[in-house]
Amino acid sequence: MDGEACEVAHKVEQKRASSGYRWLILLLTCGLCFLGNFMQYQVAAYATVIMPQMNIDPVGFSSLFLAPMLAAVFFSLPFGLLGDRLGPKVVILGGFCVSLVGGAIRIFTLSNYPAQLVSMFCIGVGMAALTANNAKTLGLWFADKTDVAMGIYYAATCFGIAAAQASSAFMSSVLMGYTVAEALLVVLTIFWGLFGKNVQHDSLIPDGVEHDQALLTAFRSRNVWLCAICAAFSLAATTAFSGVLPQALELVRGTDASTAGEMAALTTAAGIIGCLIAPMLYGKCRLARPYLVIVGLLGSISFAVAWFASGLKSMGVLLAVCGIVTSMMGPVVQALPVSFVEIGTRYAGSAGGIMAEVSLLGSYMLPIGIAAISGSDYDKQMMLISLLYGLSVLPVLIVPEVKHFK
Numbered sequence: 001m002d003g004e005a006c007e008v009a010h011k012v013e014q015k016r017a018s019s020g021y022r023w024l025i026l027l028l029t030c031g032l033c034f035l036g037n038f039m040q041y042q043v044a045a046y047a048t049v050i051m052p053q054m055n056i057d058p059v060g061f062s063s064l065f066l067a068p069m070l071a072a073v074f075f076s077l078p079f080g081l082l083g084d085r086l087g088p089k090v091v092i093l094g095g096f097c098v099s100l101v102g103g104a105i106r107i108f109t110l111s112n113y114p115a116q117l118v119s120m121f122c123i124g125v126g127m128a129a130l131t132a133n134n135a136k137t138l139g140l141w142f143a144d145k146t147d148v149a150m151g152i153y154y155a156a157t158c159f160g161i162a163a164a165q166a167s168s169a170f171m172s173s174v175l176m177g178y179t180v181a182e183a184l185l186v187v188l189t190i191f192w193g194l195f196g197k198n199v200q201h202d203s204l205i206p207d208g209v210e211h212d213q214a215l216l217t218a219f220r221s222r223n224v225w226l227c228a229i230c231a232a233f234s235l236a237a238t239t240a241f242s243g244v245l246p247q248a249l250e251l252v253r254g255t256d257a258s259t260a261g262e263m264a265a266l267t268t269a270a271g272i273i274g275c276l277i278a279p280m281l282y283g284k285c286r287l288a289r290p291y292l293v294i295v296g297l298l299g300s301i302s303f304a305v306a307w308f309a310s311g312l313k314s315m316g317v318l319l320a321v322c323g324i325v326t327s328m329m330g331p332v333v334q335a336l337p338v339s340f341v342e343i344g345t346r347y348a349g350s351a352g353g354i355m356a357e358v359s360l361l362g363s364y365m366l367p368i369g370i371a372a373i374s375g376s377d378y379d380k381q382m383m384l385i386s387l388l389y390g391l392s393v394l395p396v397l398i399v400p401e402v403k404h405f406k
Helices: 003-017 021-045 047-054 058-065 067-086 088-108 113-170 174-195 211-220 222-251 257-285 288-307 312-326 330-339 348-374 378-390
Strands: none
Touching: 021 047, 021 058, 021 067, 021 088, 021 113, 021 174, 021 222, 021 257, 047 058, 047 222, 058 067, 058 113, 058 348, 067 088, 067 113, 067 348, 088 113, 088 174, 113 222, 113 257, 113 330, 113 348, 211 222, 211 348, 222 257, 222 288, 222 312, 222 330, 222 348, 222 378, 257 288, 257 312, 257 330, 288 312, 288 330, 288 378, 330 348, 348 378
């Protein structure tokens, strides 16, 4: 690309990034992210009701809870490629239309385990489309502020999980909880169809990228694969922890369902703080590697320390700290591909698809593996989760130094 073309591209990018409409896009994106996570983690909140109702063991429960991530394993890469070719709007809309079908199925098949697996798989299709295209969507609209937007997006993730974990306290009926979530998703999907945009003006829509070219460019990037592996370990650990914590508190610590849900929600709600301050701290650090290594090690330690704390009050404080620390890696890692020279916003969809494919495959398989190894030994399960998060540091050590987003 010559100097004149670079200047034009820069002006186009800045025009997108200065548009006030970007905040509506971020709001809608965060809303879909909130509901997608809320619907998945409702299963964890109602675990002690669902498991005997469907006569399933911890491994069966983990398979049900993680079924949305299995959907992402199948669809993330195709959705990322389509996002580069068609733009994120239509891909995300199509994905959440499938999620609406899944939400309806689970309302009417509460005691049917195979049908519930299908419904949760369908719910995950929308999140697969959103996750594969979030870096591209936010990169197109926020340019050099992509990390800030990604932090807000991840805060919505934590908010959705926390709301789901606490939902059993004010929606004791599984049917009621599932119905409310489905109704909200219908409304938000319609809003995205009406108001979602790829860019502010048609004249600014980037040229469509050929599938082969986009995939090959992203596939050849070692940096994308390293980020994907890092995300896989960290996301698998936080997913496993959030999914098992409510039932672990009930069965091991003897807390009632309401208290267990509130403590789990506290951990995730604290993660909202971590998501919001992560871009600021990373901005101060300026370099990716030292920031991610420190966050990875602290997060690994915080899991074990919080679980083995004596007394519910001290555990509550440490769980909040754990939530903050372990949520500070995701926003930075997910936004990094936009800052890689070989990726940028042009191939961000394909890069996001690869990252989602790898990270969500890990997030599906690793927690099930931990559950199978640990069985009902929740102390062992928590230690394995702590170790898993610590492994996210290894690929970070190989990622080349990348300065804060330009």
